[in-house]
Amino acid sequence: MTLRTTAVLAAALALALALPAAAQERPTLVIGSPNFQPLPIAIAAFQGDDPRLAAEVTEVVRADLTLSGLFEVLDPRGFLADPAEGLAAPSIRFARWGDVGAEGLAKARLRRDGEQLAADLHLYEVRAGREALARTHHAPTSDPRLLGHRLADEIVKHYTREPGAFATRIAAIRKSRGLWELVLQDVDGKNPRVLLSERTILLAPAWKPDGREILVTSYRSGRPELWSFRLGDRSFRRLAPIANAIGGVWSPDGTRIAFTASDAGNADVWLMNADGTSPRRLTREPALDLSPAWSPDGKRLAFVSDRAGTPQLYLMNADGSGVRRLTFQGNYNQTPAWSPRGDLIAFTARDERKVFDVFVIAAETGRITRITQDQGRTNEEPTWAPNGRLLAFKTDRNGTGQLVISDPRGDRQTVVANRAGDLGGPVWGPFSQ
Amino acid sequence: MAGPVTALSRRDRMWPAVAASALLHAGLVVWAVVRTPPPPIDLEQKAIVAKLVRLGEKRPEEWLPRKPPEPAPQAVAPPAPAPATPAAPATPAAAPTAPGPAVPKPAAPATAKPGPAPRPGATLASVLSKVRKENPDPVYGDPTGDPGGDAERAEEGDRYLALVDRELRTNYDVPATLTDRERMQLQAVVVLFVEPDGQVSRWRFESRSGNAAFDDALERTLRKLRLPPPPDAQREFYRRTGVAVNFKLS
Numbered sequence: 001m002t003l004r005t006t007a008v009l010a011a012a013l014a015l016a017l018a019l020p021a022a023a024q025e026r027p028t029l030v031i032g033s034p035n036f037q038p039l040p041i042a043i044a045a046f047q048g049d050d051p052r053l054a055a056e057v058t059e060v061v062r063a064d065l066t067l068s069g070l071f072e073v074l075d076p077r078g079f080l081a082d083p084a085e086g087l088a089a090p091s092i093r094f095a096r097w098g099d100v101g102a103e104g105l106a107k108a109r110l111r112r113d114g115e116q117l118a119a120d121l122h123l124y125e126v127r128a129g130r131e132a133l134a135r136t137h138h139a140p141t142s143d144p145r146l147l148g149h150r151l152a153d154e155i156v157k158h159y160t161r162e163p164g165a166f167a168t169r170i171a172a173i174r175k176s177r178g179l180w181e182l183v184l185q186d187v188d189g190k191n192p193r194v195l196l197s198e199r200t201i202l203l204a205p206a207w208k209p210d211g212r213e214i215l216v217t218s219y220r221s222g223r224p225e226l227w228s229f230r231l232g233d234r235s236f237r238r239l240a241p242i243a244n245a246i247g248g249v250w251s252p253d254g255t256r257i258a259f260t261a262s263d264a265g266n267a268d269v270w271l272m273n274a275d276g277t278s279p280r281r282l283t284r285e286p287a288l289d290l291s292p293a294w295s296p297d298g299k300r301l302a303f304v305s306d307r308a309g310t311p312q313l314y315l316m317n318a319d320g321s322g323v324r325r326l327t328f329q330g331n332y333n334q335t336p337a338w339s340p341r342g343d344l345i346a347f348t349a350r351d352e353r354k355v356f357d358v359f360v361i362a363a364e365t366g367r368i369t370r371i372t373q374d375q376g377r378t379n380e381e382p383t384w385a386p387n388g389r390l391l392a393f394k395t396d397r398n399g400t401g402q403l404v405i406s407d408p409r410g411d412r413q414t415v416v417a418n419r420a421g422d423l424g425g426p427v428w429g430p431f432s433q
Numbered sequence: 434m435a436g437p438v439t440a441l442s443r444r445d446r447m448w449p450a451v452a453a454s455a456l457l458h459a460g461l462v463v464w465a466v467v468r469t470p471p472p473p474i475d476l477e478q479k480a481i482v483a484k485l486v487r488l489g490e491k492r493p494e495e496w497l498p499r500k501p502p503e504p505a506p507q508a509v510a511p512p513a514p515a516p517a518t519p520a521a522p523a524t525p526a527a528a529p530t531a532p533g534p535a536v537p538k539p540a541a542p543a544t545a546k547p548g549p550a551p552r553p554g555a556t557l558a559s560v561l562s563k564v565r566k567e568n569p570d571p572v573y574g575d576p577t578g579d580p581g582g583d584a585e586r587a588e589e590g591d592r593y594l595a596l597v598d599r600e601l602r603t604n605y606d607v608p609a610t611l612t613d614r615e616r617m618q619l620q621a622v623v624v625l626f627v628e629p630d631g632q633v634s635r636w637r638f639e640s641r642s643g644n645a646a647f648d649d650a651l652e653r654t655l656r657k658l659r660l661p662p663p664p665d666a667q668r669e670f671y672r673r674t675g676v677a678v679n680f681k682l683s
Contacts, residue, residue, distance in 0.1 A: 028677040036609040070609045159610035330497040
């Protein structure tokens with residue numbers, strides 16, 4: 001074997017060995033859209049001088065956290081809190097809480113603080129065996145449920161670093177015994193109260209962003225007009241003398257109101273100042289344009305139009321320019337509600353089986369996700385929690401008008417208001433109520 | 434005559450050394466190729482993943498989407514490649530106020546919570562809803578699809594990676610408490626090394642997210658992962674080179 005032959009052989013060998021490795025690169029998979037799993041949390045029975053009160057607040061917290069879809073609240077029958085355990089971390093047997101599957105643990109002690117009810121909340125990370133949070137919250141003595149909601153909001157905020165929405169309220173119109181009532185209820189469906197009772201039609205409530213007023217369409221004068229109910233003094237006044245105006249919604253900064261007004265049978269989207277001045281038409285199509293919904297930045301509006309032959313969702317700038325069609329699936333899409341986060345718009349649609357269900361669509365990509373399916377014949381009028389983490393909507397599942405709270409994927413849905421009567425137009429209130 | 438003989442004998446003496454040198458260099462080249470770490474993973478470069486379209490009637494594009502069917506329960510519990518979790522200890526006898534043995538976690542609440550029992554002669558809506566559940570809609574796919582497929586539309590690509598992709602998505606669980614910002618930003622890249630029987634023998638984080646909750650969840654996902662066996666021709670490749678996975682939250 002000559003020197004040249006040896007060199008050629010060696011080079012060929014090296015090349016042969018190297019080539020396969022260079023030829024096939026490692027593939028990379030991109031995996032998104034994970035399965036979001038609720039965090040297992042134990043809520044130990046709260047302590048306090050009044051055991052009944054403490055039990056009530058404990059139940060409110062458990063129910064709220066379950067409703068949030070973020071937590072798997074462990075069934076209290078699955079564990080018995082050791083009475084020797086206090087609120088200080090060293091006294092807590094974290095291993096035993098871990099044994100029952102808890103990753104988080106919440107405890108609280110209730111006490112009276114002057115005219116108020118106070119709760120000292122303690123939150124622990126079970127695996128780390130340490131206290132993660134200690135906060136005190138207050139509520140009027142007459143409203144222990146509000147205290148529970150505030151504690152639940154604090155726990156949500158700790159884990160998500162976003163405010164919880166359980167201390168907010170939901171407004172709706174209820175038709176009962178020939179009366180139209182503007183009602184207010186807690187997010188969990190409890191504590192319902194009637195704000196306004198009318199013998200004429202009430203429709204489409206909408207919250208003012210500061211939570212002090214609710215805009216309603218009233219037929220007091222015999223035709224639809226925009227009226228405002230003020231929660232502070234319970235006054236009810238006509239906002240603007242615009243006839244045939246329905247479905248007013250305040251802009252996120254509270255300075256403008258978008259609404260639908262009909263002229264000779266042609267409905268269009270209009271805009272005016274919040275005091276009812278300077279009304280101007282935004283759409284000018286010879287088609288029905290209605291149900292405006294503000295984007296959270298106040299720059300755009302989603303609305304419904306049948307200009308393409310069937311009711312579809314459209315987007316436009318707040319000055320009426322830049323109209324574009326958003327939905328191309330379904331032939332009866334309505335009641336858009338823009339998420340406070342800005343990315344999603346929830347809406348009602350009738351599917352090919354003539355069933356109304358709730359969907360969400362990504363405002364930028366147009367991708368539609370179904371929220372309800374085979375859950376009654378009608379699921380409609382979605383409204384977003386102010387933190388954008390939950391949806392509420394009306395349903396007829398199980399046969400009665402009900403309100404459902406759902407996560408934005410529809411994976412966890414809870415009926416919160418049974419026997420709500422003929423409930424319509426639920427609107428979730430802002431944080432500042 | 435002495436000159437050529439001397440030159441020849443010198444060449445004869447040198448060639449083993451030269452040959453050894455050449456072999457040594459060849460070995461070095463091979464070693465370098467084998468040992469050199471692969472180039473940085475290009476996160477923008479996606480593997481082409483085939484989606485196995487199911488056999489069935491085509492769903493009209495103008496119809497609203499249906500919810501994806503619930504994944505079928507896994508028949509075989511895969512052996513975990515990572516150290517097995519120790520068995521749950523018995524309840525310590527020393528606990529004087531012990532409430533008894535730790536009771537297993539209750540079933541998931543909320544969603545399973547039944548509403549009130551429908552009244553006799555309940556409304557049309559509830560009846561229709563029941564009928565619909567008992568007679569589910571046709572499953573849509575493609576007339577030329579695969580009976581084992583699970584997608585409504587076909588996409589061409591690597592069939593094995595499609596199976597890996599599906600398995601990863603099925604097992605990809607993260608805490609629901611992650612914030613919006615985290616959902617937008619967090620990602621991690623893991624290289625999985627797959628044995629011929631599909632077991633993930635080891636994995637290596639190319640980059641972690643830096644978020645303990647997310648990274649822990651990924652570790653749990655990887656521990657319970659069992660992939661389908663790679664095709665015969667690629668067994669060695671997936672065992673030695675592996676497949677990189679870029680886990681995202683959005």
